[in-house]
Amino acid sequence: MTSHISEMDRLTFRETDEAGNPTATYVYSGDVASSITSKTSGRVDVISSSSSTSSWSAKPLVSSLGDVFLPSGYPQSVSDDYLPYQIFQYQRYTSNKELTQPINRKQDSLQAFCSSIAGLLSSRAVLQGVGVGNANASPTSALLLHILQDISGRIATICFAHRIGTALEPECKTYRLAADVFNDIAMILDCLSPGVPAGPARVAVLSTAGVLRALCGVAGGSSKASLSAHFAKWGNLAELNAKDSSQETVISLFGMLVGSVVISHITSFSTTWLILLILLAMHLSMNYAAVRAVQMTSLNRQRANIAFSTLFDSDRSLALDLVELDSTPGLSNTKTEWTILTPAQVAEHERIFHRDGALQWTHDSTHTTQHLGSAQIGVSMSTFLSSLSVSGTSFPRALPLRRLAAVFADEFYILFLVPWTTAGNVKFHASILLKRGCTVEHQLKAWAHALLAARVLVRITTGFSVDVALDVVERTLGLLNADARFERYLTELSGVGWDVDIAALETRAGRRIEL
Structure with missing residues (x-):
């Protein structure tokens, strides 16, 4: 015997994710008294929101990858210019310790590819410049050179942060691109170093490269923080940065693999420079496109x-x-x-x-x-x-x-x-x-x-x-x-979307008067 269930006996629960996208619908039918047990019972039917019933559907896979690499609630949880920026953008912080440690990179998108390969080429040039492969090279001289680079970079960090610290947030787009310019010039100097005579001249070239990387670290890190705060709409700044790190890890690994193949086949001087300049040109052009895509809401x-x-x-x-x-x-x-x-x-x-x-x-x-x-x-x-x-x-x-x-x-x-x-x-x-x-x-x-x-x-x-x-x-x-x-x-x-409560006009430490 089948019991008749009216609409009044049903409860419908519609489940959504943080962005409001439907994930499933739960329909509770009851409470119905059984004629056999004389007990009240009910049932819950689950209606999946997935339009495909195939176990091999690509939609769940894409959705899962999105959950791993994109902030929760995407795209509602971020600003509209987040995706264009991530597609083009690349941020790289290179330590001054290339001689003793692996290069430390932080990358944000597909064009990390270009900079990863260019970075490997410049690192190889630095190692050649300090005497790797040369039986007459002294480990002590390489260590002293590393110390000089480190000292010059640290001093440059302090001076640069003092000079332009106040302007980094109001002019974050400018300094974001400037960071990449500094970094790319540093890579060019690295590649020039093997051709510079050993001694003060080579020390000056490599120390200048270290200074430029220090400027890149200050400008890039600070402007990145401002841009991340701009992208985060739900107070999800920490999660957004964490997901950025996941994106960076995947892209950097892929770039390193391809770069390893490239540098093993590129050994001549002219080919190295041709590939390097092409990669750096692509790198800067994509970074420019990324920064142009950002739509800041503060009035600088x-x-x-x-x-x-x-x-x-x-x-x-x-x-x-x-x-x-x-x-x-x-x-x-x-x-x-x-x-x-x-x-x-x-x-x-x-x-x-x-x-x-x-x-x-x-x-x-x-x-x-x-x-x-x-x-x-x-x-x-x-x-x-x-x-x-x-x-x-x-x-x-x-x-x-x-x-x-x-x-x-x-x-x-x-x-x-x-x-x-x-x-x-x-x-x-x-x-x-x-x-x-x-x-x-x-x-x-x-x-x-x-x-x-x-x-x-x-x-x-x-x-x-x-x-x-x-x-x-x-x-x-x-x-x-x-x-x-x-x-x-x-x-x-x-x-129309401007945030008129953000102070972005003063780019230097200001003064106040009282009459």
Whole structure:
């Protein structure tokens, strides 16, 4: 006798993974009283979410490999630019101990292939340079050479970290690619070392290679940390790095196997250099593509220039009661909609290597870039006061600090611009003092204000003076404050994916003042 089970007697449990992908469905039917035992019982039916019933289906295998090498919850657990970066990217840290230890690499993708083989070629050259295979070579001299390389690398690490430590996170894309450039130049020097006469010259070449690897370690390791934090969306930074290590291990093993075959067949000088240069060219090109694919959501100096200038250019109300902004032919002056660029759109215009502290204006319609000058944010008071000594200034009198303090009494920064001439063109240098208690929002406002003021000042062809500069600074500040315009700018930017709470404008240790 079959008991009838209604829908009210069923419980359905749908199971998903961390990303929300269905894995299985469990249907509980009951509770049903048995006519034989007079006991209540039920049953659970399992419905698999796999579309294939074949035991040899490739889908479970692919899924299992994904679980091993990709973060849990992929792709929802990482940012959209994670996979393009991993496909191209390669990060390598080489120790300075090639003479006594195996090369230590950390690699991130398929193009580790190129660098693995190139690294083997350079390592072979170093071993030849220190006398491996030469009966007259002294182990003591090789050890001393290793010690000199190690010392120079450690000193370079300390100096480089001190000099650019603050800039590593805001400019992580720049230093990520710079790390690979340092490393590839070091490999070229390694391959040159056997042809350099033994003595101080060879020591200098190998020590320089050690210094470059040290710079690679600082720049690559620090920028890698920033990029990993950018990719991790679920607070899964530790797991993401662990899965990266798994990817690196597989790729490096494969690269080593192929590299072992390659170096055993490449012995001539010309062939070695040809293969090396081809591999390094492929290595750098793929790293460039990887860094270009990253879409950072923090507003550093370059990204702030692109985002704010495009926004200003589209906001025609800024031209009211102000020196008219540069109008673009064919663009209506009655346009009311703002152009808010997303991180992906800004990444398309972003340069990997760019001028530090440049003020550049990106036009809304043509997407051409105009260089307006430069800016320093978070400067010391002495730097701010000495800003009038900029070459080419035509200001006849000292900076009116009392009026500046009054203009910026309600702001958390003080801004002033001075002109300077380069190649016959007048540009402007902006100095920004930050007050104690300033937040990221205030820093972004200060930079946007400097950009807008410089854009207006370059339109003025005659009559530069302190009063003209102060007037422009005051009027542009009034426009940013009118109807909480700048606050609305930040709200719109945040709405398209920008993280306006990350401080990424200061690339040097900053100063704060208190009035």
